[in-house]
Amino acid sequence: MAYQTTTKTSYGQRLSNSFKGIASGFGMLIIGTILLFWNEGNFVKTQKSLREAEGNLVKVSDLSTIDPSLNGKLIHASAFADTKDQLADELFGVRETAIAINRKVEYYQYVEQSSSTTKDKIGGGQETITTYTYEMKWTSSPVNSEKFNDPGYRSSNFVLANVEAKTEYAKNVSFGAYKLPSFIITSISGSISAQVNFGNDERAQWEKVIADKRAALNLQPDTTPVQRVHVNDNVVYFGKSSAVPNIGDVRVTLSKVMPADISIIARVNGSTFESYVTSNGKTVSKTTMGTVSSEKMFADAHSSNSTWTWVLRLLGIILVMGGLRSMFSILPTLFKVLPFLGNIVGAGVGLVCTVAGGAWALIIIAISWLWYRPLIGIIFLLIAIAGIWFLKKKGKKNEKTEE
Numbered sequence: 001m002a003y004q005t006t007t008k009t010s011y012g013q014r015l016s017n018s019f020k021g022i023a024s025g026f027g028m029l030i031i032g033t034i035l036l037f038w039n040e041g042n043f044v045k046t047q048k049s050l051r052e053a054e055g056n057l058v059k060v061s062d063l064s065t066i067d068p069s070l071n072g073k074l075i076h077a078s079a080f081a082d083t084k085d086q087l088a089d090e091l092f093g094v095r096e097t098a099i100a101i102n103r104k105v106e107y108y109q110y111v112e113q114s115s116s117t118t119k120d121k122i123g124g125g126q127e128t129i130t131t132y133t134y135e136m137k138w139t140s141s142p143v144n145s146e147k148f149n150d151p152g153y154r155s156s157n158f159v160l161a162n163v164e165a166k167t168e169y170a171k172n173v174s175f176g177a178y179k180l181p182s183f184i185i186t187s188i189s190g191s192i193s194a195q196v197n198f199g200n201d202e203r204a205q206w207e208k209v210i211a212d213k214r215a216a217l218n219l220q221p222d223t224t225p226v227q228r229v230h231v232n233d234n235v236v237y238f239g240k241s242s243a244v245p246n247i248g249d250v251r252v253t254l255s256k257v258m259p260a261d262i263s264i265i266a267r268v269n270g271s272t273f274e275s276y277v278t279s280n281g282k283t284v285s286k287t288t289m290g291t292v293s294s295e296k297m298f299a300d301a302h303s304s305n306s307t308w309t310w311v312l313r314l315l316g317i318i319l320v321m322g323g324l325r326s327m328f329s330i331l332p333t334l335f336k337v338l339p340f341l342g343n344i345v346g347a348g349v350g351l352v353c354t355v356a357g358g359a360w361a362l363i364i365i366a367i368s369w370l371w372y373r374p375l376i377g378i379i380f381l382l383i384a385i386a387g388i389w390f391l392k393k394k395g396k397k398n399e400k401t402e403e
Helices: 009-055 198-214 294-327 330-334 339-372 374-402
Strands: 003-009 073-083 085-091 094-095 100-120 126-139 166-169 172-176 189-191 230-234 235-238 249-256 260-269 273-274 287-291
Touching: 003 009, 009 294, 009 339, 085 100, 085 166, 094 249, 100 339, 198 230, 230 273, 260 294, 273 339, 287 294, 330 339
Parallel strands: none
Antiparallel strands: 003 126, 073 172, 073 260, 085 094, 100 126, 100 166, 100 249, 189 249, 230 235, 235 249, 260 273, 260 287
């Protein structure tokens, strides 16, 4: 059943919070502005670095022997990434000749979720009703339930086995006659199941660990013997039944990354590789699973650069708009003595801050592009000026309406 709390905020407290919002809003505006300017410059720098790398790229079809003439050059090559290193997860009896072994750990826990509704009161006060609900689900880390709002769920979470997630990588991975550096090794993907090898002794040890943990937690003892360690291929389950999980159950999944064909773009450094540093200080290195052409790898890199630029651009615009709204939130709050009047002022402030924030963001983007790409920057600047003109025209229209 949902648990609710009601919080009442006086008119004075709301005004005080609004004043505090001026400082936080100004901070958001500054952060958003810096992010927008940096992001546009970073896009252009990354684009230039990728083009420079494309122009200096040497395509290599055979890496069976170390070629001294390639030293210091940026190359594209496809080959088999192989290793003879044997990796082990002794805790679960996994031993594999692999590039990586990964131990993923999940915990079945109560998770608190909340939703709030607010209601303005005549006189400027506000009432907030927060509803808390609780869901049992698998999580990547234990959930601290000591601060749950519902006393009925407080301190309800625990775990039957303390197991940490980890990934171990091979140190020696060959790529033809060359040796791959760690930054390429860790970028090799394609996980498959890693077989768990549990003997009776190991299973008995884990059963004792869980029994001791249950006793320490004062959990109700079993009336009949119950098995709480289950192994199924690459999954070790600590709990009564994996089909019907209970709070405290732990699920461990073991996987491995096997030797495979990969394609890389990197700078040759003796018998290994390093990132290529372009003239503007940017680094370029790419790893893709399978045999992939350099054209496809660079096309994907350009696409990724564009996508991340748009993501950060939208984030910057949201920060700028949100910062302005927070800075001017004092205005609708002043009129909240009469809720309907405060809502009208709030809608107006929201509209103005949205348009002004969009215009401000475009100006910052335009200034950045004026530095890096003058023609495109001028177009952005004209759009921003049009937004400011719209605001002024709307303001004059409102003045005439009031007269």
